[in-house]
Structures are given as C-alpha cells and as structure tokens.
Amino acid sequence: EARKAEATKAEAEAKRVAAAEASAKKEEKKRQAEEKKAAAAAAAEARKQEAEAKRAAAAEAAAKKKAAAAEAAAKKKAAAAEAAAKKKLQAEAKKTAAQAQKTVEKAAPGATISLFGAFGGGAPPAPAPAAPAKGVKAPAKVSVAPRGVPTISGWKQNRDGSISGFISGSPAFDDGEAVTTSPIKGEASGGAVVQTGSGSKYFLAPVEAKQRSTTFTLFGGGEPKATPAPAPAQPPTAKADAAKAAEAKRAAAQQAAEERKAAAEAKQQEALAAAQAKREEQQRLAEERKAAAEAKRQEALAKREQQQRLAQEQKAAAAAAAEAKRQEALAAAQAKKEQQQRLAQQKKAAAQAQKSVEKAPPGATINLFGGLGGGEKPKAAAPAPMPKTTKRSPTFTLLGGGGGKVAPAPAPAKSAPTGPSPAALAAQARKEQQAKLAAERKA
Numbered sequence: 409e410a411r412k413a414e415a416t417k418a419e420a421e422a423k424r425v426a427a428a429e430a431s432a433k434k435e436e437k438k439r440q441a442e443e444k445k446a447a448a449a450a451a452a453e454a455r456k457q458e459a460e461a462k463r464a465a466a467a468e469a470a471a472k473k474k475a476a477a478a479e480a481a482a483k484k485k486a487a488a489a490e491a492a493a494k495k496k497l498q499a500e501a502k503k504t505a506a507q508a509q510k511t512v513e514k515a516a517p518g519a520t521i522s523l524f525g526a527f528g529g530g531a532p533p534a535p536a537p538a539a540p541a542k543g544v545k546a547p548a549k550v551s552v553a554p555r556g557v558p559t560i561s562g563w564k565q566n567r568d569g570s571i572s573g574f575i576s577g578s579p580a581f582d583d584g585e586a587v588t589t590s591p592i593k594g595e596a597s598g599g600a601v602v603q604t605g606s607g608s609k610y611f612l613a614p615v616e617a618k619q620r621s622t623t624f625t626l627f628g629g630g631e632p633k634a635t636p637a638p639a640p641a642q643p644p645t646a647k648a649d650a651a652k653a654a655e656a657k658r659a660a661a662q663q664a665a666e667e668r669k670a671a672a673e674a675k676q677q678e679a680l681a682a683a684q685a686k687r688e689e690q691q692r693l694a695e696e697r698k699a700a701a702e703a704k705r706q707e708a709l710a711k712r713e714q715q716q717r718l719a720q721e722q723k724a725a726a727a728a729a730a731e732a733k734r735q736e737a738l739a740a741a742q743a744k745k746e747q748q749q750r751l752a753q754q755k756k757a758a759a760q761a762q763k764s765v766e767k768a769p770p771g772a773t774i775n776l777f778g779g780l781g782g783g784e785k786p787k788a789a790a791p792a793p794m795p796k797t798t799k800r801s802p803t804f805t806l807l808g809g810g811g812g813k814v815a816p817a818p819a820p821a822k823s824a825p826t827g828p829s830p831a832a833l834a835a836q837a838r839k840e841q842q843a844k845l846a847a848e849r850k851a
Contacts, residue, residue, distance in 0.1 A: 414737045421726050432719045439708045446701045453697060457690050464683040471679045475672035482668045486661035493654030494580065501586035553577065553611035557601055560587070561613035565596040571610065588651040606659065724849075732841040739837035743830030 553559045558581075563573030569591035576583040589610060592602040598614035 410737060410740065414733060417733060418730050421730050425723050425726050428719050428722050432715055435715050436712060439712050442708055443705060446705060450698060450701055453694060457694055460690055461687060464686060468679060468683055471676055475676050478672055479665070479669050482665040486658070486665050489661050490580070490654075490658050493657060497587070497651060497654060498582065498585060504586065554601060557609050557611045559611045559613055560589075563596070563612050565592075571596060571602065571612070573612075575610075590652065590655060606655075728845040732838060732845070735841050736834050736838045740830055740834045743833040747830060 558578035559576050560571055560573040561576065563571050565571055566588070570589050571592060572586070572588040574584050575581050575587045581587060589608065590604045590606055592604050592610075594602065596602055596612060598612055601609055601611050603609050
C-alpha cells in the first residue's frame, strides 16, 4: 500500500511538471505571436511612411510645376503686353510718318514746314534742351555706339528731358522706328551715351552739318536769306504719352511678374519646409514606435526567461521532493523488513524453547542457551542445613543439567534490543536528503 501511494504521488507530481512545461510552451507561443504582430505593425508603419514620403514628393513636384506654370504665364502675359504696346507705337509712328509725307508732298518748293502749325505758318521755336544739373559730368563722346547699346538718330531732347528720335539696334524695336525715351540723366549731345532714370542706355548719333538752302520765310519778304535746316520731326504729345504709358505698363508687368515669382518661390519654400517638418515628425514617431516595440520585446523576453527559470526551479523542486519521498519510502521499507526479521527470529527462538520443554524428562533442568543438560553450570552455593524434606517432583531450570535439586525460579526473560523505530529511521533519512538538496541549491 505504501508503494502504491508513493507511485500515485509520483504520478501526480509528474502530471504537475508536465502541466508547468505545457504552460511555459503556451507562453512561448504567445510571445512569438506578439513578436510577429509587432513586426507586422512595424512593417505596416514603414510602408505608411514610405507612402507619405511619396505623397509629399508628389505634392512638392506639383507645387513646383504650378509655380513654373504661373511664372511662364506671367512672362507670356508680359510679353504679350509688351508686343501690343510695341505694335501700337509702330502704328502711331507709321501714321505720323504718313502725315509728314503728305505734308511734304503738298508743300511748295523751298517752303519751311512745321509739324506744329499750319503750312507756312510761324513754327514755334524749338524748345531749348534741358540744362544739365550742376555737378553732373557731361557724357563722353564716341564715334560709334558701344556694343549692345541702341542708337537714336535724328534725335531731339524734349522739355521733360526725354529724347525723341528714330531707334536702331534695339531687340525691342524695329530699326527706324520712332521712339521717345524717359527723361535722361545729364546733358544730351551727339556722339554720347545717355542713360535714363530706369537705367536704359542709348547712343545719340552725332549731328551732321548740312548745306542749308535759301528759302523765303513767311515773316518777311525782300532779300532771300539762308534758313536753317528743318528740325527733325517731333512726335506729337500723344505719342510720347503712349510711349511713357507703354514703358510704365512694361515696368508694372515686369514688377508684377517678379512679385508673382517671389510669391511662388516663397510658397514653394514654405511647402518644402512643411514637407521636411512632416518627414522629420514621421521619422521621430517611427523611432518612438520602434523603441516602444523593442522595449516590449525585451520585456516579453525577460518575462519568458523568468517563466523558464521558475519552471526549471519547480521541476527541480518536484524532482527533489520525489527523490526525498522515494528515499523515505526505501528507508521505511528497509526498517519494516528489519523489524519483520527480528520478529521472525524471536518467534523461532520461542518455538525452539517450547520444543525443548516438551522433550525434556521430568525433573530435568533445561538450559535454553546450551541445550539439554549442556552448557555451563552455575556455581553451587554453600550447602545449607538440610531441612525436613518431602518428596518433590522433578523441576526444570534454564541454567544447567538435571539432579533432584530445587532450582531457583528463572528470571524473567529480557527482550533483545530492537534499535531505532522505522519511523525514526525514515525521519532521519528525510532530514539528510533535504539537507543535501539545500546544499546543492545553494551551490
């Protein structure tokens, strides 16, 4: 029964250890599933960030394309406005030239023609050129126009300081087209390069001396006198105003285009900065999520190691307890066996003594330690005075042989020492086993 109980306990302990191992395996599977889930979440986050980066790049490219389109449209609009102004100036110049041609054709030979009044009438005197400002150095004179500087021939300086004449060598106007510049800086003189307030430069063609013919003036008759060569035709005031308006319009269009370009560039830079900030924020969030996932993984790993260690300790403790119980059962079985052997020996000795008593003759002394009539006899005591005797029957002694003497009553048999009880032996073995296991765990 003790062995059966011990086997039952060992089986229950084995089941408990198996259950602990199954629980550890279950925790391991759960940890692996969590790691896979974290890895999948990290991969999804990486794909999301990549898609965000692509969207930001596409938005940035669209913003650049839109800004370029706006700039191209502004340039096209400015070019169209400039072309319209140029065409208008050309039309006005052609009209003025046609009117001058008609006037010349209708004039009588040798007559002085003034475009400012009626034919033959008193032409207003040519306005005096604007005096140069004090301290302004007169421009240096050259024989030919510098490279890239348009030439104005047949020029005349107006009262406001602007120059009217026929331009050549300009990418914005056709050669021979009548133009009026904005007011210039300094003195206007032939063979000099002048500069307007807006920074445009023009070369004023030298004025050549011409043979003057004798004509009759309307202001007096009589003796003919030399009249000066007719001054170059001066465009009407409307033409000058149109040229100034076109120039102002061109400047305004250019300024508007530059402003739009600056606004587009600022918007583009703002979009780039926003995209960069968004990318940095996404990268920071990704790093934080990655760090959190790593911390969670480390925590799960530490927990798994703790569970494994506890399972190993439980398994070792269960094995030690099972071994202690086994040793205890072995010690108890050994003690029981020894007890049974002692009892069997005692029963055997009692049976032999009974047989010896039954076989002994009447009056014989039986020694259970030496056999019938054998063994060492006890020393006889000093003879005492013979008392009055009566007939006695034979007696038995456990010490010596026969005779008709009365043997003293045998002393009660002492039981043989039995030693420690089985329970004490089992407790001692259990204590020794526990001390040994404690020493092993400490080591």
